[in-house]
Amino acid sequence: MTRPIRLLIVDDEARLVETLSKRLTARGLYVEGVHSGADALALLQGKPFDVALLDVRMPGMDGLTTLREIKKLQPLLQVIMLSGNASINAAVEGMRLGASEYLLKPANIDDVLAKIEEAFHKKLIQEERLAAQHGPGA
Amino acid sequence: MTAATQGGAKASLWEPSRLLRRSILALLLTPPTCLVFLGLAILFWGPDRSEAFFVPLLAALVLSSALGWPLAAKLRRQLAALARQRDAFYQELMRLSKAASLGEVASSIAHDLNNPLAIMREEAGWIQDLMKGGDLQGSHTQTEIANSLQQIDIQIERSREITRRLLQWGRDSAPRAEAVDINLLLNKTLYLLESELESAGVKVAKDLPPDLPPVGGGAPELRQVFLNLMKNALDAMKASGGTLTLATRADAAGLRITIADTGPGIPASSLDHIFEPFYTTKPAGEGTGLGLPISRWIVEKLGGTIDVESQEGSGTSFHVTLPVQAKKDAPGS
Numbered sequence: 001m002t003r004p005i006r007l008l009i010v011d012d013e014a015r016l017v018e019t020l021s022k023r024l025t026a027r028g029l030y031v032e033g034v035h036s037g038a039d040a041l042a043l044l045q046g047k048p049f050d051v052a053l054l055d056v057r058m059p060g061m062d063g064l065t066t067l068r069e070i071k072k073l074q075p076l077l078q079v080i081m082l083s084g085n086a087s088i089n090a091a092v093e094g095m096r097l098g099a100s101e102y103l104l105k106p107a108n109i110d111d112v113l114a115k116i117e118e119a120f121h122k123k124l125i126q127e128e129r130l131a132a133q134h135g136p137g138a
Numbered sequence: 139m140t141a142a143t144q145g146g147a148k149a150s151l152w153e154p155s156r157l158l159r160r161s162i163l164a165l166l167l168t169p170p171t172c173l174v175f176l177g178l179a180i181l182f183w184g185p186d187r188s189e190a191f192f193v194p195l196l197a198a199l200v201l202s203s204a205l206g207w208p209l210a211a212k213l214r215r216q217l218a219a220l221a222r223q224r225d226a227f228y229q230e231l232m233r234l235s236k237a238a239s240l241g242e243v244a245s246s247i248a249h250d251l252n253n254p255l256a257i258m259r260e261e262a263g264w265i266q267d268l269m270k271g272g273d274l275q276g277s278h279t280q281t282e283i284a285n286s287l288q289q290i291d292i293q294i295e296r297s298r299e300i301t302r303r304l305l306q307w308g309r310d311s312a313p314r315a316e317a318v319d320i321n322l323l324l325n326k327t328l329y330l331l332e333s334e335l336e337s338a339g340v341k342v343a344k345d346l347p348p349d350l351p352p353v354g355g356g357a358p359e360l361r362q363v364f365l366n367l368m369k370n371a372l373d374a375m376k377a378s379g380g381t382l383t384l385a386t387r388a389d390a391a392g393l394r395i396t397i398a399d400t401g402p403g404i405p406a407s408s409l410d411h412i413f414e415p416f417y418t419t420k421p422a423g424e425g426t427g428l429g430l431p432i433s434r435w436i437v438e439k440l441g442g443t444i445d446v447e448s449q450e451g452s453g454t455s456f457h458v459t460l461p462v463q464a465k466k467d468a469p470g471s
Contacts (some may be wrong), residue, residue, distance in 0.1 A: 013253055015289060026267055058247065059336045084252030106256035110261050120234040 001137045009033040010040040011055040037061030044073045051119045056083035056090050071098045076126055078119035228435045231428055250300050250333055254293035261286040317352035317463050324384050327364040338377030350388050351462040359436045366429035367397040367456050374401025391459050398455035404448040
């Protein structure tokens with residue numbers, strides 16, 4: 001059996017992080033939540049995650065800046081942008097910066113879960129590919 | 139009058155060469171001008187000339203009075219009609235730009251509304267999760283459900299506050315003569331942009347002393363002016379953050395409102411043009427070039443003035459001065 005998906009939720013809405021964490025934990029995920037981009041980066045410095053749900057619009061460091069920094073720290077981490085703003089610009093910009101998916105608030109839990117699983121599989125494939133590339137030489 | 143003839147009349151009024159010809163003719167034919175001519179004639183030809191010389195001049199004076207006054211009156215009517223057309227034009231522009239800014243405010247409010255909606259969805263979902271789990275009687279489950287329901291209620295209250303803001307924006311039938319508390323109006327307008335300012339990293343510095351005298355009216359129009367100025371300030375600081383300053387002062391000239399940003403400033407070459415309609419320095423599709431001309435029109439209609447100070451590299455300040463409401467005993471209400 002595969003290990004549980006390690007998910008990081010980054011959103012300034014504390015209650016959303018809390019309840020979404022409970023619901024996704026109940027669905028078998030390992031979940032941690034933080035409330036700002038800076039906290040996310042601090043956590044990611046020492047701990048690997050598979051997937052991150054990242055709010056686009058946050059006070060302080062915004063979602064796109066956080067995404068850029070996340071990709072420097074953990075290039076393989078799959079980031080799903082989460083936004084209350086139906087702005088296609090932010091979505092396109094997020095994908096250009098390496099986000100793997102985009103979800104609009106308020107999102108349905110089944111959609112969230114499906115996107116997380118999809119992103120996780122994407123990460124596994126990328127990891128395998130990397131291992132295959134470096135494998136023979138190592 | 140039918141729409142077609144009305145349109146024709148408007149077109150002829152706007153035609154500049156015709157207006158110019160009429161102005162010159164009217165000026166030449168007005169009695170004071172003719173009197174000047176008469177005086178000049180006496181000065182040059184001397185008073186010793188025969189009466190026969192003055193008869194045609196007097197006749198010209200009488201004739202010009204008969205022709206000149208009606209022409210001058212007509213010109214005045216035409217100028218008044220032009221002023222009315224300009225007012226109607228600005229009123230229409232204001233209506234359109236208000237609709238446009240409402241669109242922008244609406245998208246910001248939609249975002250604000252989606253946050254409580256997202257939380258409510260998760261709380262409702264969590265209750266459903268617990269119900270699917272079976273054990274509903276356990277004290278832990280009971281606490282969780284009560285907690286989630288309470289949270290839903292909190293988020294409904296938060297949503298209600300957001301829709302209240304939007305409704306307040308749409309309501310603009312307040313009587314023009316109502317006293318307007320400028321500090322309150324500035325705060326309410328700021329509220330509409332709060333989350334946008336926050337996510338752009340713009341701090342707000344308020345210097346709004348209490349007990350300022352109210353201005354005489356025009357709250358909905360002034361809100362439009364303040365929103366325009368605050369949005370400009372926000373746009374100027376979007377790239378690298380900064381401080382939005384709101385300040386009010388009462389002095390002999392009236393109430394002085396300052397809305398200032400710490401953005402890149404306006405180049406001197408643009409500064410002379412910013413109040414001209416359709417002049418914009420924003421990228422295509424982002425600015426209409428109407429915010430400032432409309433703001434100036436509104437402020438001047440209310441008997442005030444608007445001016446700008448800008449220093450490249452350190453920011454821009456707009457100053458609006460409005461006449462305070464004449465002191466009188468407070469009405470019964």
